[in-house]
Amino acid sequence: MIDPAKSCILLTGAAGEIGTALRLGLRPQYHHLLLTDRRPVADLASNERFVQADIADRDALAAMMQGVEAVVHMTGVPAEHTLEDLFRINARGVFDVFEVARLAGVKRIVFASSNHAFGCYPLTTPVTPDAPPRPDSFYGVFKVMGETMLRYYHDRHGIASVSLRIGTFRPQPIDQRSLASWLSPRDAVQLVDRSLRHPAPGCLVINAYSGNTRLKVRDPNWEFLGYRPQDDAERYVEALRAQGVDVDGPWEWREHGGAFVHQPEKPTG
Numbered sequence: 216m217i218d219p220a221k222s223c224i225l226l227t228g229a230a231g232e233i234g235t236a237l238r239l240g241l242r243p244q245y246h247h248l249l250l251t252d253r254r255p256v257a258d259l260a261s262n263e264r265f266v267q268a269d270i271a272d273r274d275a276l277a278a279m280m281q282g283v284e285a286v287v288h289m290t291g292v293p294a295e296h297t298l299e300d301l302f303r304i305n306a307r308g309v310f311d312v313f314e315v316a317r318l319a320g321v322k323r324i325v326f327a328s329s330n331h332a333f334g335c336y337p338l339t340t341p342v343t344p345d346a347p348p349r350p351d352s353f354y355g356v357f358k359v360m361g362e363t364m365l366r367y368y369h370d371r372h373g374i375a376s377v378s379l380r381i382g383t384f385r386p387q388p389i390d391q392r393s394l395a396s397w398l399s400p401r402d403a404v405q406l407v408d409r410s411l412r413h414p415a416p417g418c419l420v421i422n423a424y425s426g427n428t429r430l431k432v433r434d435p436n437w438e439f440l441g442y443r444p445q446d447d448a449e450r451y452v453e454a455l456r457a458q459g460v461d462v463d464g465p466w467e468w469r470e471h472g473g474a475f476v477h478q479p480e481k482p483t484g
């Protein structure tokens with residue numbers, strides 16, 4: 216268990232959308248947040264320290280990892296990037312962060328996985344985290360790789376972890392799909408906080424969604440982790456309808472991964 220009053224947490228991807236929400240939500244409760252990103256981070260609080268670095272810089276990572284009790288790994292690029300970038304940042308970068316953490320004796324890792332780890336399941340299947348992964352893209356494949364590495368580190372090295380299969384992180388839902396897949400900023404903070412504080416999460420994979428009325432996944436692990444979502448995308452239905460968003464018609468997609476399942480394959484060299 217991580218003691219927020221004493222522990223140093225390393226947050227990667229700290230300048231990003233989710234990283235910023237996590238900083239703001241966690242820093243009032245946590246003793247020390249060490250932040251890293253290749254982009255600058257502004258408005259540091261007195262209990263935050265920032266190191267600007269590329270995730271490929273293993274020496275910088277090793278220096279950062281000293282004295283760190285837990286890593287929250289949010290660095291990543293979206294699926295639109297070239298396969299080369301996806302491989303360098305979302306695969307090799309994950310490997311480097313996890314491996315440097317292991318070598319430094321870090322005992323807990325929280326990882327930004329994705330709903331695209333199971334995107335090829337039909338929407339009629341309420342996917343639980345114990346179902347075999349069915350990634351819908353190389354982006355999803357590399358998220359499954361991260362989850363698999365964490366399984367290995369748990370079984371071989373006793374490192375506890377929580378892989379968060381994040382749905383659609385946004386300030387609010389924007390379309391019919393995100394009415395089901397939305398993860399609100401404060402629910403994201405709660406998920407990471409619970410993942411750090413839980414006494415023994417083992418090697419947990421969790422569907423990281425708000426408590427949306429239209430959820431199309433199921434998750435017994437929410438109870439295990441002590442996660443009680445505070446938000447429900449349904450609150451925004453009327454506002455979306457008023458904006459002309461089709462919130463009532465049949466779904467545009469048949470699979471959990473939405474458009475990802477139908478993208479042309481990237482050139483693989």
Ligand SMILES: NC(=O)c1ccc[n+]([C@@H]2O[C@H](COP(=O)([O-])OP(=O)(O)OC[C@H]3O[C@@H](n4cnc5c(N)ncnc54)[C@H](O)[C@@H]3O)[C@@H](O)[C@H]2O)c1
Pocket residue numbers: 227228229230231232233234251252253254268269270271288289290291292293304327328329330380381382383384385
């Ligand atoms: N936003 C979502 O809905 C969503 C859904 C599923 C999974 N995720 C995952 O959550 C994580 C965070 O997503 P986000 O929405 O905050 O993305 P984001 O793009 O806003 O943030 C990612 C951060 O990673 C940093 N980064 C990228 N490449 C880097 C490199 N080579 N070295 C150092 N830093 C680098 C970027 O500068 C950025 O600040 C990602 O791993 C993403 O795949 C996000």
